[in-house]
Amino acid sequence: MTLREGLHRELGLTDDELQAIIERLGRDPSYTELAMFSVMWSEHCSYKSSRSHLASLPTEGPHILVGPGEGAGIIEVAPGVSVAWKIESHNHPSFVEPFNGAATGVGGIVRDILSMGARPIALMDPLRFGHLDDARTRYLVDGVVHGISSYGNSIGVPTVGGELVFEECYEENPLVNVACLGLVDGRLMSGRADVAGHSVVLFGSATGRDGIGGASVLASAEFDEHSHEKRPSVQVGDPLTEKLLIEASLELIRDDLVAGFQDLGAGGLSCPTAEMAAKSHMGMDLDLDRVHLREADMEPFEVMISESQERMLAVVEPGNVGAVLEICGKWGLEASAVGEVTSSGNIHVRLNGATVAEVPAESLADEGPLYDRPRRRPDWLDALQARAPGDDSRGDLEKAFLEVLGSPSVASKRWAWEQYDHMLFLGTVQGPGGDAAVLRLPGTDTAVAVTTDGPGRFCFLDPYEGAKLAVAEAARNVACVGARPVAITNCLNFGSPERPEVMWQFAEVVRGIRDACEALATPVTGGNVSFYNETQGRAIYPTPVIGMLGVLESAGGSVGLAFGSAGDALVLLGETRDDDFGGSEYAKVVNHTVAGRPPVLDLEAELRLQGVLIEAATRGLVRSSHDLSSGGLAITLAESALAGRIGFALRERGGQDHRWLFSESPSRAIVTCSGAALDEVLSLASDVGLPASTIGEVGGDALDFAVFALPLELATRTFEDALPSRLSATMA
Template sequence: GASVLASAELGPDSADKRPSVQVGDPLTEKLVIEASLELVAKSIISGLQDLGAGGICCPASEMAAKSGTGIRIDLDAIHLREPGMAPFEIMISESQERMLAVVAAERAPEALEVCRAWELEARVVGEVTNSGLVEVVVSGETAASIPAAALASQAPLLSRPAVRPEGLDVVRAGPCGDDPHEDLGGCLLALLASPGGASARWIWEQYDHMILLGTVLGPGGDAAVIRLPGSAAAVALSLDGPGRLCHLDPYEGARLAVAEAARNVACTGARPAAVTNCLNFGNPEKPEVMWSFQEALRGIADSCSALGLPVTGGNVSFYNETLGRAVHPTPVIGMLGVLEDATAAVGVAFRAGGDVLALLGLTDPDDFGGGAYAAVINGALGGSPPHLDLEREGALHRLLAQAAAQRLLSSAHDLSGGGLAVALAESALAGGLGFRLTAAEPVVERHRWLFSESPSRALVSLAPENLDRLRAAAAALGVPMTPLGEVGGDTLDCGGFEVALAEAAAAHATHPFGPPTAF
């Protein structure tokens, strides 16, 4: 399974390990969810836990330890996809779409009938005991017996050495990639066609995101918004993982990851409410990797504390290395937001010609370290990440929620990879409408104004009659606001250069890793 694969480095002979990563089946997952909800609603079960990392070993030991009981698992009763599996493989297999339920013996037939109604395989695979042990039975013989608490909560704690990487100062002292280029239109097209900037439509179209008709804002924007059944409210969901920024400074990069995920949710009008994570790092037995891990955790904690966000859970993936070379420290942040009125949700797409464009937040012309312009245009990874002011970030979130609730905005889009220029292009492409910048000529080089990746900023469009109300709300919250121009036409007119909307669309539709193939 994935947790086993994530506990070993990959090398030249690792190709045969790749099939051990399970493939999810969203439709079966939906059936499992519905069956589980029915079992709970009918009070048929007394305990329920999913089978994730560690396979059946994990929920069996955790449920037994939490309840102060034991559990006996009969591996011969577990249905297998492949014959000839060894007992240890059955115990730790991470096949997806599985749950372990605890049911009173007399109600087991009811539980099995519910599962059959949802076209799911289900069997009685063991029993609860009073031994306090997790016992594994194979062919009628006890193959393993270990205290449940030893597996669940009393495992030995490791305190690994952590050392700041020696070469980090050299990297941060290197060029930050802010060199100017004459063809800024070409730079914009290159960013739109890059792996981090190209459309991911061919990926998210693999699954029907309109099932049950609860989707308010679908994939492709800052965050997806899904209406809650039987309620006027909705939830907003986003993911962010800035590996390049964390490579330069894992603490600041992790702070920025939380802030960007929260900003994505806030741009829809939702209030950021909770965080989950997936922490991807190299071999923690190497002190430099462990230091990066600790610093990233510190950054996540500081941002969550400042923004009032609880961390509901997450997972850690270590040993992401090939031939001794680790991935960039990459904490991926999942953010959930709450929108009290789903009809107030705001998308990234420009909606109407003649709408006013405005920039919320401050731009630092030197914020290029670890950015998309630096990486794609200048091939650089150096300097320091942008500085994050969490008070400004929180104020921007409150302004966006207030403006959405008052129906002031036609669109809102966070500024991150590629800065203002890419945000403008993405909103134009999403809405099929161009724009024209009419703001005063910046006092800095134009590429710094267009491609800087300063945090705590958002691009909004709105009807001209709403401009004064938004300006007053921004002033009340201390959020700088700069009118930029207007929506309309079929070109991306950035003042000093123009790009045809059709040309930008063609670049954005590029598949940077080659033509897509069916999953």
């Protein structure tokens, strides 16, 4: 059969890539083979533009049991207690079809965690959208949050936090990232196929025509005006099946019936078969007649690349196949032995006994193209950095404060997180709305703290510094609750890698993550790269989303952000610089400016601050702890007051009032403590040379900033009503 001229381009392969495939095979590929290559060699699956850069990231540490390259990183958080931690993106599908795009994003990351043999116990959803004045944005926000709520709640995995950020650059390219934490329960699994003769069992949903080409057509190309026509490429989720898949998989692992395990996600059946075989230098024979299908007469290429959801692939000793099918049956899941492991090194696919594909597993999984794409510093960047950062005073400080407090990116996200079950498993010591979620791990007193951060504006102004700020803030958030930061997972969201400016941003961000992670001793355990977040040439801000994991020895020892008792001292830790306004919330909201340079980060100062925060929490000295980030000192104080439903009064005022209140100098936090503990807190700081000053005290029912004051009640309304009132325009 001769393939139609130009078919490979429709599948997202370049002419050179087709040539490389022909060279590897020594012949023209069949239609099915070409489809398999198109998904496996897609940007989404092969990381062909990013791999060479990612190799520079630190990935090892004393507690890292499994680093990048498996379904998820594995971190030992206490002797004998390990967790899986991973972030993914589902940006493109969520723009095309927000409900199912977001829902299946949750499903995908949950199966990544499951593939390691871990029970998924928590989700986090960092989301970025355009401006809420836009009706389509409101539709997207509602659809995405509903999709996460509907799917996450139904599969019984609590969503304990996330982000909800609004910025014009995400209008045509919303970012729907999702992180999942799992608890390793017994044996750690791996995506391997080590022994010839082992059976390959596919179980879960039937394979249908949904999601054909999701990795290649959707996730590895930019959008244009016809993007909505791609809707059939978005998968449709079935949360009940995912829930049953979780329970059945954990039962199979508990009963020691599985030798190798991997999920089906992007790339469909092609991906785990090729990757497992390649990892073990083996092959696999597959018989497509045995795949349980949703509809008859599917073409073999469709069966091989369909991204139907809720499927897993297990490599099983032949003697255990019966037991595996029985457990799947108990959970109401279809399962079929679709092939076996061979020593041929080839993925050999047959239909009705006839070969439809026979390609080396390693050519699909490991020998994809590797690009060192051209990079160029954007020629507009100097001018942008030279512009004033938007730090002018507007006179009326109270008005500026309320504008920042009520801006959608700063305001309360209760509207979203109350739609998520965030309490299941009785582990949520601190839920959404704080610096980090604190989760007590089932069956232990150990807790982990998890958070995500991705300051797109800072990265736009300076990708290297912005990336460092992202890692530092995520670590600081975790330190605020009293946890020691131990590892990150990252989701790198960018425009098209085929544009040199975007590739330069990417390389700078990776360099920033590397430097910050090395300084803070938080290795990268894996993650995800999402390119092509651009529409008609307009790219998003470079947006690395950092998922930080921290460890607390005792779940009861965590510290929240809420102010506690009247009379507690307010202590500002860290140094405030007057001119840290580039990319700040104040500059954006009050002065409508995104320009200048981002705040200056000193990683040594950051480490000192985090050390003091962790020590103060561990010794039980502080009643509350909250880092200074978006909106600076003013917003941090307000958030802690609103959470504690108690006011405060500042005594001290530093420098020019609006600078002191809204500057976003990093490496700072506000802690509160009783008068009895104050000296010890101050000396903890002075011992390491960390600036610390008592700037006021907790109490009353006003937010009293010394230069202006307003009732707690007014601030509460502004903070809580901002999102519901803007979103109700479409939801009424």
